[in-house]
Amino acid sequence: MLNGGSSSGKTGIARCLQAILPLPWIRLGVDDLIDALPPSLLDSGSGISFGRQGEVTVSDGFRESEAAWMAGVAAMARAGARIILDDVFLGGVASQERARAHLEGLGVLWVGVHCDPAIAAGREIARGDRVTGVAASQTEMVHKGVIYDIEVDTSHTESLGCARLIAACVR
Amino acid sequence: MLNGGSSSGKTGIARCLQAILPLPWIRLGVDDLIDALPPSLLDSGSGISFGRQGEVTVSDGFRESEAAWMAGVAAMARAGARIILDDVFLGGVASQERARAHLEGLGVLWVGVHCDPAIAAGREIARGDRVTGVAASQTEMVHKGVIYDIEVDTSHTESLGCARLIAACVR
Amino acid sequence: MLNGGSSSGKTGIARCLQAILPLPWIRLGVDDLIDALPPSLLDSGSGISFGRQGEVTVSDGFRESEAAWMAGVAAMARAGARIILDDVFLGGVASQERARAHLEGLGVLWVGVHCDPAIAAGREIARGDRVTGVAASQTEMVHKGVIYDIEVDTSHTESLGCARLIAACVR
Amino acid sequence: MLNGGSSSGKTGIARCLQAILPLPWIRLGVDDLIDALPPSLLDSGSGISFGRQGEVTVSDGFRESEAAWMAGVAAMARAGARIILDDVFLGGVASQERARAHLEGLGVLWVGVHCDPAIAAGREIARGDRVTGVAASQTEMVHKGVIYDIEVDTSHTESLGCARLIAACVR
Numbered sequence: 001m002l003n004g005g006s007s008s009g010k011t012g013i014a015r016c017l018q019a020i021l022p023l024p025w026i027r028l029g030v031d032d033l034i035d036a037l038p039p040s041l042l043d044s045g046s047g048i049s050f051g052r053q054g055e056v057t058v059s060d061g062f063r064e065s066e067a068a069w070m071a072g073v074a075a076m077a078r079a080g081a082r083i084i085l086d087d088v089f090l091g092g093v094a095s096q097e098r099a100r101a102h103l104e105g106l107g108v109l110w111v112g113v114h115c116d117p118a119i120a121a122g123r124e125i126a127r128g129d130r131v132t133g134v135a136a137s138q139t140e141m142v143h144k145g146v147i148y149d150i151e152v153d154t155s156h157t158e159s160l161g162c163a164r165l166i167a168a169c170v171r
Numbered sequence: 172m173l174n175g176g177s178s179s180g181k182t183g184i185a186r187c188l189q190a191i192l193p194l195p196w197i198r199l200g201v202d203d204l205i206d207a208l209p210p211s212l213l214d215s216g217s218g219i220s221f222g223r224q225g226e227v228t229v230s231d232g233f234r235e236s237e238a239a240w241m242a243g244v245a246a247m248a249r250a251g252a253r254i255i256l257d258d259v260f261l262g263g264v265a266s267q268e269r270a271r272a273h274l275e276g277l278g279v280l281w282v283g284v285h286c287d288p289a290i291a292a293g294r295e296i297a298r299g300d301r302v303t304g305v306a307a308s309q310t311e312m313v314h315k316g317v318i319y320d321i322e323v324d325t326s327h328t329e330s331l332g333c334a335r336l337i338a339a340c341v342r
Numbered sequence: 343m344l345n346g347g348s349s350s351g352k353t354g355i356a357r358c359l360q361a362i363l364p365l366p367w368i369r370l371g372v373d374d375l376i377d378a379l380p381p382s383l384l385d386s387g388s389g390i391s392f393g394r395q396g397e398v399t400v401s402d403g404f405r406e407s408e409a410a411w412m413a414g415v416a417a418m419a420r421a422g423a424r425i426i427l428d429d430v431f432l433g434g435v436a437s438q439e440r441a442r443a444h445l446e447g448l449g450v451l452w453v454g455v456h457c458d459p460a461i462a463a464g465r466e467i468a469r470g471d472r473v474t475g476v477a478a479s480q481t482e483m484v485h486k487g488v489i490y491d492i493e494v495d496t497s498h499t500e501s502l503g504c505a506r507l508i509a510a511c512v513r
Numbered sequence: 514m515l516n517g518g519s520s521s522g523k524t525g526i527a528r529c530l531q532a533i534l535p536l537p538w539i540r541l542g543v544d545d546l547i548d549a550l551p552p553s554l555l556d557s558g559s560g561i562s563f564g565r566q567g568e569v570t571v572s573d574g575f576r577e578s579e580a581a582w583m584a585g586v587a588a589m590a591r592a593g594a595r596i597i598l599d600d601v602f603l604g605g606v607a608s609q610e611r612a613r614a615h616l617e618g619l620g621v622l623w624v625g626v627h628c629d630p631a632i633a634a635g636r637e638i639a640r641g642d643r644v645t646g647v648a649a650s651q652t653e654m655v656h657k658g659v660i661y662d663i664e665v666d667t668s669h670t671e672s673l674g675c676a677r678l679i680a681a682c683v684r
Contacts, residue, residue: 012639018209019638024232026207026240036197038189039472061195068252069197075246081239122673125532126525130381156669160635183468190467210643293502296361297354301552327498331464360551366574368549368582378539380531403537410594411539417588423581 001099002086003146004113005138007124009154009162010086013113016163017084021170026076029086033069041065056090056134070102077106088138093145111166112143112151119155172270173200173257174317175284176309178295181257183330184284184323184337188255191331191338197247200257204240212236227261227305241273248277259309264316282337283314283322290326343441344428345488346455347480349466351496351504352428355455358505359426363512368418371428375411383407398432398476412444419448428455430480435487453508454485454493461497514612515542515599516659517626518651520637522667522675523599526626529676530597534683539589542599546582554578569603569647583615590619601651606658624679625656625664632668 002010014027034042041047041062048058058066077083089095096110115123120135129135150169152162173181185198205213212218212233219229229237248254260266267281286294291306300306321340323333344352356369376384383389383404390400400408419425431437438452457465462477471477492511494504515523527540547555554560554575561571571579590596602608609623628636633648642648663682665675 012636015641016635016639021209024209024212024236026236027209028207032203032207036199036203038192038195038198041195065195065197065252068247068250071250072243072245072247072252074243076239076243079239079242081236081243119671122529122671123525126529126672128381128528158632158635159639183465186470187464187468290500293358293500294354297358297501299357299552329461329464330468360553366551366554366578368578369551370549374545374549378541378545380537380540383537407537407539407594410589410592413592414585414587414589414594416585418581418585421581421584423578423585 001103001108002084002111002113003089003096003142003148004086004115005088005120005135005142007120007127007129007135008113008115008139009123009159010113012159013152013154013162013166014084014086016160017167020160020163020167021082023082025082025084027084027086028073028076030088031086033066036069037062037065056088056138058090067098067102070099074102074104074106077103089142089146090138092141092143093147095142096146107171109150109166109169110146110148112146112148113162114143114151114153114155115139116153116155172274172279173255173282173284174260174267174313174319175257175286176259176291176306176313178291178298178300178306179284179286179310180294180325180330180333181284184325184333185255185257187331187334188338191334192253192341194253196253196255198255198257199244201259202257204237207240208233208236227259227309229261238269238273241270245273245275245277248274260313260317261309263312263314264318266313267317278342280321280337280340281317281319283317283319284333285314285322285324285326286310287324287326343445343450344426344453344455345431345438345484345490346428346457347430347462347477347484349462349469349471349477350455350457350481351465351501352455354501355494355496355504355508356426356428358502359509362502362505362509363424365424367424367426369426369428370415370418372430375408378411379404379407398430398480400432409440409444412441416444416446416448419445431484431488432480434483434485435489437484438488449513451492451508451511452488452490454488454490455504456485456493456495456497457481458495458497514616514621515597515624515626516602516609516655516661517599517628518601518633518648518655520633520640520642520648521626521628521652522636522672523626525672526665526667526675526679527597527599529673530680533673533676533680534595536595538595538597540597540599541586541589543601546579549582550575550578569601569651571603580611580615583612587615587617587619590616602655602659603651605654605656606660608655609659620684622663622679622682623659623661625659625661626675627656627664627666627668628652629666629668 004010018025018027047062117136117139120139124132124135152165154162175181189196189198218233288307288310291310295303295306323336325333346352360367360369389404459478459481462481466474466477494507496504517523531538531540560575630649630652633652637645637648665678
């Protein structure tokens with residue numbers, strides 16, 4: 001489970017993990033959930049909304065879909081799939097507790113993906129994201145109180161280097 | 172569950188269903204599974220491969236990941252999510268039986284999405300797909316022996332029209 | 343030059359033309375211009391903006407970039423490239439006159455791409471466009487006063503069929 | 514004009530330049546040309562082809578389209594557009610001379626975008642490119658004999674930092 005703010009580099013690390021781990025791993029994340037949701041759950045008001053400072057708020061409907069989606073991801077793992085999951089713990093440790101409940105009984109490696117807020121903000125511009133400011137606003141709050149098995153920092157280490165550190169911890 | 176060949180119009184119908192159904196529905200499909208898999212399971216030899224005539228063959232590793240993924244999708248539904256699933260039943264009725272086993276106990280509306288092979292081949296060109304010939308080759312085989320609750324044909328009916336026919340059957 | 347509203351099917355026709363015309367043709371369009379512009383020219387106020395009814399308004403800065411871009415496309419053609427250009431003549435015949443001035447001295451086949459507004463609106467939903475309503479609002483205005491060499495209608499003819507009608511007029 | 518190998522970071526730098534330069538700049542590059550070409554010019558044999566070691570070879574048809582495209586880009590600049598162009602000088606100094614001929618009479622800032630080959634190869638994996646090995650193979654050859662006004666290295670400097678160095682040289 002990779003947790004980090006937007007533009008912290010989770011997807012790049014996940015792709016590198018798929019490339020270097022000897023067995024096949026499935027890559028899933030919060031972006032896949034968002035792609036799967038109906039427009040009504042992504043509109044402001046009824047769903048998820050992005051504030052002017054980049055802060056993100058989600059509705060009950062979004063939260064319910066997310067819970068069902070996480071239950072499904074856990075079931076994939078129980079059915080034998082090896083899964084690299086990435087998420088943005090907007091609620092910090094409360095989000096981790098929710099995830100932990102879903103993943104009960106499974107072997108989870110909790111990975112914190114850090115990135116200097118100024119660097120993440122620059123990468124957001126370089127990626128051409130239409131809404132800017134999200135990266136910097138999330139940098140700290142997503143890690144608040146969260147307990148990790150390993151932490152990586154993409155500020156000065158490439159995705160592949162971070163992936164190698166993580167892979168060394170994967171049984 | 173929408174079953175139909177490549178370029179038959181499943182994704183367009185699924186998006187229209189999300190737009191017209193009164194409650195939120197999650198949209199998932201075989202393309203999401205393929206996006207999630209590591210490159211090694213998509214390479215020829217070790218994973219999925221596309222033949223010169225557009226025929227598709229998949230390895231044991233691919234099949235195992237697919238089974239785990241379907242188990243997870245079923246678990247999402249059991250956890251309360253309403254899911255629009257699209258698939259390409261390459262094995263016809265055998266694929267349906269595999270899917271039926273995963274979805275046991277759930278209310279499933281089986282939808283056949285047909286399209287004239289010449290029309291599907293033309294849409295494949297219009298979409299700019301790099302590998303052509305897949306659409307026409309799959310048109311018939313994916314429906315072989317499959318039993319449906321409702322069948323739509325995108326040859327002469329738009330996605331939204333097909334979605335309305337399907338929505339009328341959704342409780 | 344293919345002119346038609348959003349979701350009328352211009353891109354699909356253009357791809358089919360590339361596939362069926364015997365010589366290589368380059369495909370360029372207003373979407374490429376928009377991709378090339380800086381975010382500041384796409385923001386409301388300083389650039390292009392999409393109204394609640396789907397109407398589109400553009401700033402002077404956008405207009406200047408568009409003029410330079412069209413001058414360049416004309417230069418590509420004068421340098422020997424065969425070009426399939428698609429555009430949305432928001433100003434109807436005035437837009438055509440602007441385009442005609444840029445393309446002076448070049449052999450141009452003016453193609454009108456029509457689509458029933460209800461059908462275009464449905465295709466907009468099926469494509470998952472985030473801003474809906476644009477397609478229907480543009481259906482009529484983009485053709486106002488415009489003079490064509492050939493007109494096609496994607497309401498009941500596939501992209502490939504429309505492309506065949508157009509290709510027959512290309513020397 | 515930004516020249517650098519695949520995955521060296523040209524696009525990210527170009528987006529950052531658009532964001533920090535006070536006037537609007539248009540962003541165009543070799544990827545746009547490739548998007549515009551017909552499939553026949555991208556197939557092996559008749560067009561561009563990617564070898565097993567990542568080397569790229571292009572046909573006469575591709576070269577002709579590229580020349581017309583560059584003539585058009587130069588015309589856009591002569592018509593008043595400010596353009597950030599990115600390219601991969603597969604022929605080193607010979608490519609630069611070809612580009613220089615097209616851009617005659619225009620003010621050009623030649624920018625070399627360097628990246629350590631091992632780092633570029635890692636970024637290629639992190640981006641999920643299907644063909645790997647291109648990045649490393651191009652690292653050196655694209656700069657062979659090329660003369661620059663300014664050179665940046667993305668190995669240890671972020672896109673935004675590189676863009677700031679370049680922007681300081683833009684009149």
